[in-house]
Amino acid sequence: MSTIATWTRRHRLTAFFGLAFVLSWWAWPLYAAGVDVVPFWPWGPLLAALVVIGVTDGRSGYRELLARMTRWRVGWRWWVVALGTPLAVLAVATIANVTIWHAPAPDIANMAWADIGLMFAFRFVDPLNGPLGEEPGWRAYAVPRLQRLWSPLRSACTLGVLVALWHVPLVATDRLAAVGIPVTFAITFVYVWLFNRTGGSGLMTMVFHVAQGTISYAALGFAYADATRMDWLTGALWCLIAVGLVTLDRKAWRSAPAAAVAPAPVAHAHV
Incomplete structure (x- = not known):
């Protein structure tokens, strides 16, 4: 056990990403073999972060993760960005679909707004849903540690590739359109940008993720x-x-703010 702990302390990110994939993908081979199981578990990144923090940093690591996931004092403009950007993208796409391709116009007045509001709240607390299953791991844990090693641009590229690959079982089992893989890579840059611009707030990426998929x-x-x-x-x-x-806010991709970078790891952290 001490050998595993020592290796994990030296290779925190490798351990985290590897465990995130294993915890999410473990049932996929069984599903492919015909076993009646859920092929993909979105809580992998969350559980991986909790396990690796427990082995490497203990209470201080959990406090850091909790602080990022509850960092709400970022200015009202960033709340508007986190909530409004996904809704604006959905609105523009809807208008284009209706006006250009003549899709049926949504009946906004008769939509089940109470159910949508309930779903919005539920996605904050359900680890089997994307936001809570992913954001504490991908953004609140991984991004600050990637940015301790590399620039935000390189960190976003690396994370984008890994998160896109992580979604492959969803495509293979027809739970996600194939176009979702390159889009996941691209939107990772938006997540990293928002995380950095809000001083390393995992809560803001969580709000963004919830707003993105509720309707x-x-x-x-x-x-x-x-x-x-x-x-x-x-x-x-x-x-x-x-x-x-990336092209218009170049300064944001050169170096991350100190608040969005993980502290240097302490050798032989108490666990």
Whole structure:
């Protein structure tokens, strides 16, 4: 056990990413072999972060993670950005789908807003849903440690590749459109940018993630080809936003703010 702990302390990120994949993918081979199991578990990054912190940093690591996931004093503008950007992307894609491709216009007045509000709240506390399963791991844990080694740009590239690969079982089991893989890579830049601009707030990336997926295409009345087109439209918009952030806010990609960088690891941390 001490050998495993020593190795994990020396290779925190490798241990985290490896464990995140194992904890999310463990049932996929069984599913492919015909066993009736859920093939993908989105809580992998959350559990991986908790396990690696327990082995390497103990209470101080948990305090750091909790502080990032509850960092709400970031200024009201960033709350607007976190909540409004995903909704704006969805709105623009919807307008394009209706006006250009003549998809049926959503009946906004008769949408199940109470159910949507309940889903919004539920996604904050459900580890089997994307936001809570991913954000404490990918953003609150991994990004500060990647940025202790590399620039935000290189960190976002690395994380984007890994998170995109992590979603592969969803594509293989028809739970995610194939276009979701490159879009996941692109939107990772938006997440990292938001994380850094809010002083390392995992809460803001959590709010962003919750807002991004709460209103489904079905809730808007889209199905079949219209819903598939929405994947492409929203994906194209996220790619444009990512390119815009990298090209227009170049300073943000050179160095991360101190608040968004993990402290240097303490040798032989108490666990």
